[in-house]
Amino acid sequence: MNKPRKTKPGAERNIARPDIIETYPVTGEDTLLEFLFKSMPQRKRTSVKELLKHNQVAVNGTPLTQFDTPLKPGDEVKVNLTREFRVFYNRRLKIVYEDDDIIVINKGYGLLSMGNDKVTDGTAYSILKEYVKWGNPANKIFIVHRLDRDTSGLMMFAKNENAKNAMQHNWNNMVLNRRYVAVVEGEIDPAEGTIRSYLAENTRHEVYSTDNPDEGKLAVTRYSTIAKGKGYSLVDVELDTGRKNQIRVHLSEKGCPIAGDRRYGAGSSPIHRLALHARTLRFVHPVTKKEMNFSTPIPAGFLSMVK
Numbered sequence: 001m002n003k004p005r006k007t008k009p010g011a012e013r014n015i016a017r018p019d020i021i022e023t024y025p026v027t028g029e030d031t032l033l034e035f036l037f038k039s040m041p042q043r044k045r046t047s048v049k050e051l052l053k054h055n056q057v058a059v060n061g062t063p064l065t066q067f068d069t070p071l072k073p074g075d076e077v078k079v080n081l082t083r084e085f086r087v088f089y090n091r092r093l094k095i096v097y098e099d100d101d102i103i104v105i106n107k108g109y110g111l112l113s114m115g116n117d118k119v120t121d122g123t124a125y126s127i128l129k130e131y132v133k134w135g136n137p138a139n140k141i142f143i144v145h146r147l148d149r150d151t152s153g154l155m156m157f158a159k160n161e162n163a164k165n166a167m168q169h170n171w172n173n174m175v176l177n178r179r180y181v182a183v184v185e186g187e188i189d190p191a192e193g194t195i196r197s198y199l200a201e202n203t204r205h206e207v208y209s210t211d212n213p214d215e216g217k218l219a220v221t222r223y224s225t226i227a228k229g230k231g232y233s234l235v236d237v238e239l240d241t242g243r244k245n246q247i248r249v250h251l252s253e254k255g256c257p258i259a260g261d262r263r264y265g266a267g268s269s270p271i272h273r274l275a276l277h278a279r280t281l282r283f284v285h286p287v288t289k290k291e292m293n294f295s296t297p298i299p300a301g302f303l304s305m306v307k
Contacts, residue, residue: 002139007060015245019135026075032059035077042107045175055084061098063087073121074290086134086273096154096294101163102289103128103141104156106296109273113155128157144168150260153180153278154294158286166286168191171242176291177282181226181298183275184256185266187233190209192224195250199243206263207245209253219243221250232259234298247276259305271301 024039036048036057039188055063058078059071063085071077076099078085088095092111097104106114107124114125125143132139142164144156158164197209198216210216213221220240227234233256243265250266251257258276260269282293 017286019080022081024077025077025298026108027073027076027225029073030107031058031067032064032069032071033078035071036079039077040079040129040144051081056080057086058085058098060210061103062095085190086131087301088131093124093127095131096296097292101159102156102285103132104154104281104292106153107147107155107278108153109150112149114143124155125157132159133297137222145171145277147278148274148276150274151271151276151278152299154281155278155298156281156283163286167283173283173284174286175283176241177280178239178278179280180239181235181277181279182235182300183232183302184251185232185259185268186256187228188223188225188251188254190258193222194255195219195221195223199246199249201244203270205210207243207249209249213255213281217241219246219250223251227306232305234302234306248274251274261287270305273301275302275305 022040024035026035033052035050036052037045040048045066047174049067052065052067055065056079057064058080059069060076060131061078066170094106096106100108100129105124112123115121115123122297125141128141132141140159142158142161144164144167147153156167158167158275171212197219198211198213199207199219200210200216201207218241222238222240225233226236235251237251239246248258248261248264257265258269258274259266260274261276262269277296277299278296279298280293282291284290285292
């Protein structure tokens with residue numbers, strides 16, 4: 001007699017019982033548990049506490065259990081009445097924000113944004129693809145933009161075709177601000193300025209600047225020095241355009257390559273990585289049209305290089 005095949009814990013219930021999710025917009029400052037009491041007056045307070053305790057409450061897409069989590073106007077609280085929200089953990093990326101249309105992540109360095117001819121698994125895309133299928137195997141994830149493998153920081157992915165198309169077809173108007181922080185060798189002169197050139201790529205896939213607009217694509221990089229010391233400078237970088245390797249090439253051509261960037265002339269790598277981090281991402285939500293603004297701290301390793 002054949003034994004029944006074992007299934008992963010929760011697999012059967014995921015298929016048999018669709019999620020019932022209630023959404024509550026936050027209109028004033030509050031704390032999470034008090035907000036839930038007010039938003040769900042028909043439920044016993046002990047029942048509300050159980051929902052919070054068992055990861056069935058999410059704020060701005062992130063499951064939370066801390067009862068006194070502060071809320072502010074514009075936040076969104078979701079309650080899953082069917083099962084716990086999946087608590088996502090991956091050491092190489094962190095989910096910063098999630099809703100029905102987009103996911104914003106903080107990508108670790110050394111992680112490809114998406115696959116290529118040599119690598120298909122273990123990318124930001126493949127990790128998130130597996131994650132969104134947890135609740136429903138039909139769920140999908142879509143690439144909207146990329147970060148270099150060795151660049152860490154904020155990235156956005158779309159969860160449906162409408163969100164993807166809205167961002168990609170109107171990228172320059174939808175993305176309001178992208179700021180990076182980098183540690184470069186030496187001191188940039190002047191300490192603040194704008195770099196403008198046309199970027200082209202040779203047969204070895206190396207990007208370089210040219211003055212010929214017919215040969216390359218216009219690239220504009222604004223920078224300002226935040227701090228300097230120990231032979232390095234911590235630099236804030238803002239992109240007006242988003243060309244391949246733009247920041248790396250422009251800073252290198254100023255005589256100050258990014259630490260760890262051997263490809264573009266760096267002679268040192270004190271923290272054993274490319275010292276470039278996508279720190280701020282501000283954009284118009286592709287569906288709700290709300291302005292979304294995300295920032296991450298400057299990596300501690302970057303600060304240690306100039307102190």
